[in-house]
Amino acid sequence: MAISTDLYRTFFSVGMYLSFSMAAKEIGVSQSAISQSIKQLESELEMKLFVRTTKSVSFTPEGKELFDAVAQAFAILDNGIVQLRERIHNQYESLQLAVPDTLCRHFLLSYLQRWKMASPKSGLHITNRPSPDCVDMVLQQEAQLAIVNHYDALLTNPQLEVIPLLTVQDCFVGGSTYRDVGTLDLQALLEEPLLLLSKGAASRTFFDDLTNGACHKPAFELGSLDVILDLVEINMGIALLPLMMVEEKINNGSVVMIDTTVSLPTRQIVLVRSRRTPLSQGAEDFINLLTKV
Numbered sequence: 001m002a003i004s005t006d007l008y009r010t011f012f013s014v015g016m017y018l019s020f021s022m023a024a025k026e027i028g029v030s031q032s033a034i035s036q037s038i039k040q041l042e043s044e045l046e047m048k049l050f051v052r053t054t055k056s057v058s059f060t061p062e063g064k065e066l067f068d069a070v071a072q073a074f075a076i077l078d079n080g081i082v083q084l085r086e087r088i089h090n091q092y093e094s095l096q097l098a099v100p101d102t103l104c105r106h107f108l109l110s111y112l113q114r115w116k117m118a119s120p121k122s123g124l125h126i127t128n129r130p131s132p133d134c135v136d137m138v139l140q141q142e143a144q145l146a147i148v149n150h151y152d153a154l155l156t157n158p159q160l161e162v163i164p165l166l167t168v169q170d171c172f173v174g175g176s177t178y179r180d181v182g183t184l185d186l187q188a189l190l191e192e193p194l195l196l197l198s199k200g201a202a203s204r205t206f207f208d209d210l211t212n213g214a215c216h217k218p219a220f221e222l223g224s225l226d227v228i229l230d231l232v233e234i235n236m237g238i239a240l241l242p243l244m245m246v247e248e249k250i251n252n253g254s255v256v257m258i259d260t261t262v263s264l265p266t267r268q269i270v271l272v273r274s275r276r277t278p279l280s281q282g283a284e285d286f287i288n289l290l291t292k293v
Contacts, residue, residue: 122282
């Protein structure tokens with residue numbers, strides 16, 4: 001079946017924004033032209049791709065499946081063109097990476113040396129921000145990739161490709177004064193001084209969801225989990241932190257893990273990229289390194 005690539009590009013743009021008007025603005029045609037192209041594609045494929053109302057646009061199941069396939073096909077083409085230009089002109093883009101400082105220190109560092117050896121011609125620029133801000137940088141094309149703590153909004157934006165990297169477990173920890181505290185229920189936990197990230201951070205949202213927003217006035221609100229851990233060590237309160245971040249300190253006794261009745265589901269560290277932005281050679285090498293089994 002020979003269908004014009006332009007129709008698929010139009011479909012891809014509508015799917016990226018779930019908006020006919022925004023797709024028209026991006027492509028530079030009228031909204032009616034976008035509608036006609038989608039109708040033509042639906043006719044040629046003999047399937048409905050979008051559910052359209054006066055207020056919203058959403059995929060049909062067939063439309064979502066096609067969108068994922070088209071996104072992958074265009075990514076191969078667009079990435080290939082960018083990387084071919086880099087090789088021909090011997091001018092390699094620097095990798096623009098956004099990552100929270102905690103993940104940078106406790107997850108990413110071990111990969112950086114291996115990536116630099118694999119991509120010696122590519123520079124690297126890392127910006128440390130909270131997870132939602134890192135994702136915004138990707139959407140604004142200020143960063144090629146983000147490595148973040150997963151949160152629900154990532155799944156609802158068709159512009160984003162989300163790749164799981166690592167499953168992590170969190171735990172409640174305190175300083176040495178909590179060594180014999182026993183098991184705390186939620187109410188007892190909330191009566192202790194709590195050390196939390198500022199509102200808006202993915203880890204803070206995770207804590208608030210676990211406790212149904214019951215902590216209205218934490219003892220400290222900070223912008224860094226590493227600083228929170230420092231405060232835990234000097235017995236300033238209890239914090240919810242990733243086990244990979246505190247395991248060594250638990251083993252040497254400088255902090256203690258606190259048992260609670262609060263159920264702690266695992267979380268994921270994920271890599272996020274925009275489907276609007278072609279991958280440079282350095283970015284593709286970095287993804288391959290992180291996802292290599």
